[in-house]
Amino acid sequence: MIVELKKEEFWKCRELVNEHVQIEAIAVIESINPGRIFVDDQKHPLTGLIWLGNNDGFIFFGDEQNEKFNREINGFIDSVIVPEARKVQLEWFEGVGNHERWNEVIKHVFDHRQLGSWVQRVYTLKRSDYYLHSEPVINVDYDVIKIEKSLFKDDLIKNIDFLKGKLLEFWTSIEDFLDTGIGYCIIHQNEVVSICFSGFVVGNVHCINIETLKPHQGKKLAQLVAHHFVNECLKNNAVPYWDCMEMNKPSVAVAENLGFEKVFEYVGYEFLLE
Structure with a gap:
């Protein structure tokens, strides 16, 4: 069962995040920026979903081959995310994987939905x-x-x-x-x-x-x-x-x-x- 972590439990996800991709995931996990985290297991999470506090998207992290999480995520989105999204007038689920292996999993898990995609660029100076x-x-x-x-x-x-x-x-x-x-x-x-x-x-x-x-x-x-x-x-x-x-x-x-x-x-x- 997918559950939401309390802010003081976010640290449990630190080792599951790829540090070389989006810094937003780390910023939420380290409680620098606001956000919510949903995981497969409250005590020993292996896979999770971050909802950025600015409602600018979701980040999948951890083990992308977690069958339990992948099997439950659609129902969780429909029963938990959708009602919460309506409260903040959020109409679209925009999600990315914390590493590229998530790409095929996301396409497969949500293949029954009208799934669109785009490419995001990251620059540093x-x-x-x-x-x-x-x-x-x-x-x-x-x-x-x-x-x-x-x-x-x-x-x-x-x-x-x-x-x-x-x-x-x-x-x-x-x-x-x-x-x-x-x-x-x-x-x-x-x-x-x-x-x-x-x-x-x-x-x-x-x-x-x-x-x-x-x-x-x-x-x-x-x-x-x-x-x-x-x-x-x-x-x-x-x-x-x-x-x-x-x-x-x-x-x-x-x-x-x-x-x-x-x-x-x-x-x-x-x-x-x-």
């Missing part, structure tokens, strides 16, 4: 590869600001709740982010219009989350705010980690323009939660 000269020059009406405690006390910022909301998708509290993460935003006419911050952190590796509001896209704001984020990382001997869909050409372009190099790819799978 070394100091020696950083294209400092690619930092764009933009309109003087845009100001780059570090995300720190004083920013949240600025009553002139019209949409500070937008920034708070984005951070809280990944972090338990704003304080947790400020203690562990790095972030920059761009302000235009007292409005946050572009952000780049640590979504997940494991050790000195900072997984980037970046977003620009639609009316301000196409102005190289993402590239500019990412430069400031990368500079801060390198100054603190942190490793910037960029994870995006292969089909997301604007995100790929920003990463490669800064000098990020692709280190691996993995496949994601999706189906409608009904």
